[in-house]
Amino acid sequence: MLRRTIPFLLLVGLVLAACSAGSGATPTPTADVIHVRLPMGYIPNVQFAPFYLAVERGYFREAGIEIEFDYSWETDAVALVGANELQFAIVSGEQVPLARSQGLPIVYVLAWWQNYPVGVAAPAGSGIQTPADLAGMRVGIPCLCGASYVGYQALMSAAGVPADAATLDVIGYNQVEALTAGTEDAVVIYVNNEPIQLRAQGMDLEIIRVADYLRLASNGMITNEQTIAEHPELVRAMVAASLRGLQDTMDDPEAAFEICKHFVEGLDQADQAVQRQVLAASIELWRADRLGYSDPQAWENMLQVLLAMGSLAQPIDITLAYSNDFLP
Secondary structure (H helix, E strand, O other): OOOOOOOOOHHHHHHHHHHHOOOOOOOEEEOOEEEEEEEOOOOOOHHHHHHHHHHHOOHHHHOOEEEEEEOOOHHHHHHHHHOOOOOOEEEOOOHHHHHHHOOOOEEEEEEOOOOOOEEEEEEOOOOOOOHHHHOOOEEEEOOOOHHHHHHHHHHHHHOOOOHHHOEEEEOOOOHHHHHHHOOOOEEEEEOOOHHHHHHHOOOOEEEEEHHHOOOOOOOEEEEEHHHHHHOHHHHHHHHHHHHHHHHHHHHOHHHHHHHHOOOOOOHHHOOHHHHHHHHHHHHHHHOOOOOEOOOHHHHHHHHHHHHHHOOOOOOOOHHHOEOOOOOO
16 A cells, blocks of 8 residues: 655655645635545555545544545655645655655654555465575565565565665566566565455465564654644544544444445455455554554664665654654
8 A cells, every 4th residue: 555656855846836836724614624635645445444434434524524535646745744735644654754854844643554564475385485585586576665665675674684685676566467477586565465466366475574574654644743733633633533434444344345335436346355355454454552553663663774775864853753642
C-alpha cells in the first residue's frame, strides 16, 4: 500500500506551487460539518476498509466531518498538508522525517499500520531464507524510492548485510510477473499483497519480513502544526472516528469487506478469496495493544535508517515528527 511515490526533492516545487495559491487554509464548515479531503496515496483498495467503514457507519459524520477520498500521489499529499492546503493525509512513515527535513511542518498523529509491511519474497526451495542469502542474487524492486526502498535498505542493514550485496533491478510494480517468469531471484513486496497473489497462482514462497528484523514507523495519518494549533478538536475527531473504523474492521472483517464493495469499483467481480486474504493479512499488520499509538523507538529507528541511507543530510528532532496526544 501507499506506493505511488515520486522523487522527494520534487516536494519543494510542489510546496512552492501550493503556497503561491494562498496560505493559511482552514477547514470549510458547511451546515456544521467540516469537509475534509483525505489523500490516501494509493488506488481504492480493501486495505482502506477502516476508513470506508467509518464513512458508511457515520462515524465521521457524527464527529462533524464529511470525508472526500483522494487517491492522488503520496508526495503530493505531503506537500499540500505541509503547506496547509489540506489538513490530513495517509502516508508512509518515512515521508514524515523527509518532509520535516525540508521545512514542511507535518506531524504524524495516528499510527495505523503497526508493523512495516515491506518484505522480500523468493520461491520456496531457492535457498533464500534470510537477508544474507540475497548476496549475489538479482532482486526486483518497484523503484529506488518510497517505503519499498527504505524497507529493503533497513532489512539489509539490520541483518548486517551490505546493501550492495545483491543486484537491485527496478521493475515497477511487476513483482508477481517477475517472480513467476523467473527473471528475478527475489522481489521486494508488501507482505499483505503480492505473496497472496503469488500463492493463488500456486507458487510456494519464502518471505523475509522487515518487521522481523527492525521496528519502523509505518503508514498512518498526518496533519500539520497549524491545524494542531488552531483546530485541535478537528484532529482529535479525525483520529477518533478513524480508530472506530479500524476497531470495527478488526472485529468484523466480513462486514468491512462488504462495505468495501461500495467504494472499490470492481471488487464484487474480483477474486473474492484473494481480496479477503489481503484484508486479513492487512489486519494482522494493524493489530496493537493500543490502536493508533506511535512507538518512539520505531521513529528513532526510521531516523537512523534514513541517515544511514543518506536520505537525510543531518539529524532532525524526531520527537516533533509524531504525537500521541490526540488518541482517545
